[in-house]
Amino acid sequence: MMRMPIIAGNWKMNNTLKDSLSLANHLKKSIGNVKHIKVIIAPPVIHLYPLSLELKGTNIDLAAQNLYWEKDGAFTGEISGDMIKEAGGTYVIIGHSERRQYFGETDETVNKKIIKAIESNLYPIVCVGEVLSEREEGETFSTIETQIKGGLKDLTEDQISKVVVAYEPVWAIGTGKTATPQQAEEVHEYIRKMINDIFSHNIATALPIIYGGSVKPDNIDALMAKANIDGALVGGASLKADSFIRIVNFS
Numbered sequence: 271m272m273r274m275p276i277i278a279g280n281w282k283m284n285n286t287l288k289d290s291l292s293l294a295n296h297l298k299k300s301i302g303n304v305k306h307i308k309v310i311i312a313p314p315v316i317h318l319y320p321l322s323l324e325l326k327g328t329n330i331d332l333a334a335q336n337l338y339w340e341k342d343g344a345f346t347g348e349i350s351g352d353m354i355k356e357a358g359g360t361y362v363i364i365g366h367s368e369r370r371q372y373f374g375e376t377d378e379t380v381n382k383k384i385i386k387a388i389e390s391n392l393y394p395i396v397c398v399g400e401v402l403s404e405r406e407e408g409e410t411f412s413t414i415e416t417q418i419k420g421g422l423k424d425l426t427e428d429q430i431s432k433v434v435v436a437y438e439p440v441w442a443i444g445t446g447k448t449a450t451p452q453q454a455e456e457v458h459e460y461i462r463k464m465i466n467d468i469f470s471h472n473i474a475t476a477l478p479i480i481y482g483g484s485v486k487p488d489n490i491d492a493l494m495a496k497a498n499i500d501g502a503l504v505g506g507a508s509l510k511a512d513s514f515i516r517i518v519n520f521s
């Protein structure tokens with residue numbers, strides 16, 4: 271497969287700085303030199319810079335969990351793409367369901383953030399996913415279609431080629447319920463077909479589409495066996511070194 275697998279850990283709003291440094295140190299020792307898989311961790315943004323020093327010289331990349339779309343100015347409390355880059359970030363998660371749910375993110379803000387992230391030389395990890403009622407009412411694909419069309423609106427081929435898409439069914443996040451590998455694969459395939467139709471075959475073939483939603487050591491292998499699942503965005507199981515390492519070492 272031409273797409274390199276990506277395993278990304280989303281630490282959310284967890285860990286003291288000491289915890290973050292210690293976890294990063296564990297990861298560095300066992301998976302710091304992994305080459306055939308892109309390993310990414312997304313700590314709280316205030317830990318980015320110290321972790322960038324801890325992880326210097328390793329193959330583990332850092333991500334922020336959010337950014338603001340303006341370059342700079344009077345936006346109290348916000349963090350720009352350039353600041354993330356300067357602090358050692360390479361990726362940025364955009365449109366995570368928790369941000370959509372609690373902080374009013376919409377496909378429109380997701381779109382602005384993607385464009386800004388790329389301008390700041392960051393790779394956006396763009397999250398999409400249906401809530402439980404949408405799945406139950408048979409609206410999964412139409413929800414995904416709206417989020418992909420709105421989020422990726424007017425991106426150039428050059429811009430879309432920097433994007434990672436994360437399919438995260440909201441009902442599977444932090445709930446212990448995982449989509450079955452088949453349920454996830456169907457949506458990943460659908461997203462790839464949309465990208466093929468909107469952009470091109472080559473762009474669709476190269477696009478990494480990763481799955482998120484209660485990924486654990488005991489379900490990663492079956493998920494990764496699917497043709498269109500290129501990796502995982504891992505929440506809870508990324509907070510412990512041994513479970514995250516096992517996920518990175520999927521077979």
Ligand code: PEP
Nearest residue numbers: 443444482483484505506
């Ligand atoms: C996430 O936060 O993106 C996530 C998938 O969380 P969890 O693995 O805990 O479900």
